[in-house]
Amino acid sequence: MISYFPAIYPDELVYSWFCRYYVHSGFFSSKSAMQELYCKRSDNPSKEFIGNLNPGAVEQIAKMYPLDKLVLEHTMYPQYARFISLEQKKTALYRLGHDNCDAHHLFCVLPRSEGEHYLRFCPLCVNEDRETCGETYWHRKHQIRNMGICTKHRCRLVESSVPAKSEQGFVFCPAEHYTGCDKVVFEEDPQMIQFANYLESVFDAPMDFENDTPISSVLYHGMCQTKYLKPSGRSRYTKQLTDDLNGFYRDMGLYTIASMYQIQRVLLGSRSDFSVVCQVAFFLGMMPEELTSPTLTPEQVQQEQDSHYMKDTAPVDWVQLDTDTAPILEAVIRGVYDGTASESGRPERVSERLVYREMGLLGHQLENMPMCQAIFERYTESYPENWARKIIWAYQRLRAQGKPFYWSDIRKLSGVKKKNFQSIIPYLVNHTDDNMVNQIIALVATDT
Template sequence: MVTFFPMPYPDETLYSMIARYHIWSGNLNSKATLRDLFNTTSVTAGRELPANINLLINNLPDKCTLTVDKIIKNHTLYKYYTAFLTSERANYIYDLMAEGKGSLIFTGLGMCNNNMKIDSSLKYCKVCVDSERDNFGEAFWHVEHQVPGVLMCQKHLSELCICTKSIEMKNRQEYLNLELSISNKDTIVAHLNTKIIEYQKKFCKNVNNIINGGFGFKKMNFFREHYLKELIDKGMAESRMKIYQQDLLRDFKSYFGDDYLELLGCNFDIDNKFNWVTTITRKHRKSFHPIQHLLMIEYLNIDINELFNANYIEVKKGKTYFNKTDEEKAIYRQKWLELRKKHPNNSKSFIIDLDIATYTWLNRHDKNWIKENSPIKKTYGYSKKIDWEKRDEEILQEIKRVVEAMYNSKEKPERITVGAVGRKIGKVYLLRKYLDKMPKTKEYLQEKAESVKEFQNRRIKWVKENVTTNGENEWIVRREAGVK
């Protein structure tokens, strides 16, 4: 039994507490610290979901007020990782952490098949470090800063830094003290702009509610049913059996953007029918990463406190009708009219692409009004007067100029797809609807369109040429390029 142990600072991780003990104890190596605290040297320094917590508690001074429950729930990422699990699975993870079965924890979460990358690097906020040195005399690792998906410090709206030593270290039994680990080599998690900060404010607020809340665990399909209810209300579904997946996927991507989804490791291919956005709206046969749930909650504008305090519901299989209030209709009508006012000379399809969700809602629940208040459809689509051979040549030349400009741009690369090119020339609908009538254009686009892998390689090349200058390690280049 040890004679002392650091009491935790607000939001401090258990890993950080042990790292501080290691320095205060004067131990010369990590094995000595492990023997002090766990009576064994076979313990791994778990950063997110550590194990062997019972052993630790049994070795703390009698007057220490820490308990297994306090440590697991307040000083690890247990609440974050188990928030969307059933009580049976969450209790199983709790028991694994309390006992010495750390190797089974991430498998026990049931997320092995969701293709999410595990980032075990340690992160910190420079502003927090300065503040803690003034207030406590030392800085420490925060729980919230280690949460996957968190790109900034919620308190200061500042960029988080990645501790380079936490990535490079080989010893899995060593506890890094933040004060001794800050380096000039440390890089930021992500460059923040106004858009990312706004997304992160909502994301971090929801994370904070989960970590500091006392929510109960839910049944397997609890969240899926609530997502379905909101999708129906949003006009993206009619019932549990009828979800307008293509509308949903396009609108979801339009809402967050590829760059932000890439940063969170949650981007997806619309053409892949097994993408995570589609599968999370179907019957849950596996667990989904908390980031994926949080993105869906934000997209559907769900209040997370109301969600976790709600009762279980089950959406009917048959077609579901909701009587929409005049107030709801007025809100969506106003959105549509504002778009028309901003783009008076553009087609209906152009305006739809700007806000798919608004059009979909009105088309489902206010069909006559949307027909009367949309741009008059031009009839050139099937007109025999259209010289498709001539149009093919004209569009081809436009597209060649755009594609060449996208390849040669010094700005951050944008993936070359039919949709991206169509948006740049203002002819998304034409390319989607009549591409088969323009064989030269179609052939050129098929040749130039990038796969996800090709685009990632081009982004890496761009980072090497335009961002990094000192021959940085491959992992730094890949992170700057947003490639997992």
């Protein structure tokens, strides 16, 4: 029975609040605190969101704070959901608070770069928290992607040893125990300070639950009058924009600079990643309000929608398009194939449908693009072959954790069913050594 919940601090992550609950309630272990809160251990506990709480915990928590408020003010929702469509935004708010949904099903969670793998803290906020609250806690704003400094103290954030990903050995790690007394490094670069303030303003702005202006339209109009949009408004110079943007941010030392592929997807409206949108908008000199409460007219939105060159009725220069698209496509496909494109890291099968969707192509257009077609064919594989790669990936990942594991663990991670195993065996040898193949076969054989 849940007895006591401390009050949640401003901008505190729900995860951090639960960590303090664990400490204050005197639980013997993090595991027993988790059992009090969550449904089962195999559920999706979360560091950036709330996780699958059991009915008792939900009841207690809802008495203190409405769940919508918790999602809005104490999870990373304002980052991930900021630029998705209105409908998705509403669904995500509901499902994160009431439906215990895994966030990965609701919006895109980009892979993390160097500097973003662990929860971050500001050494000066730690001191301040201890003075005012008697303890420190995990702040949301320090976890925003590409946030390198504390905007309040203008010093660099420090990485703790607590993984930011939820699924990696989930335990409660209270900030109080994981924030050492580090040397304070003040940020000197005025542009970096400005960029951090920009991210904060966009993150902090009230979520818009009325307007449904696509972020691709907002950026399109931010590009008007720049050299990145043809005066006719018909084509975007994405390569030029990417090159200039990369030069601009390289000196600032961001964790992740948006790739051409990511920028293209945002401009074409198939994605709306917070980090990519903010980088483009800040680079173009747009105000945070232009992103968070856009004032475009329906005509302006239509103008952008009409501008997608893939949908143009004008003849397409296929050779040029093929040449421009090939390097982007290669990066997309490789990321999907080897798993680096997703936070889970699981290698996926590259399908034609995926290529069309990701690149914003229309029916049969790939046939006009021999370079792109060749890249796609190079990565094409059968389902059994893809299953084999998924199993090997899961096996390696479980082995790296150093604990005993079984076929059921591999099945859960890889999503591959045992009934398909016979068709998979011949492909295992193509992707790993005999020793591992035998170990995998042995695990399947001993599964009951």
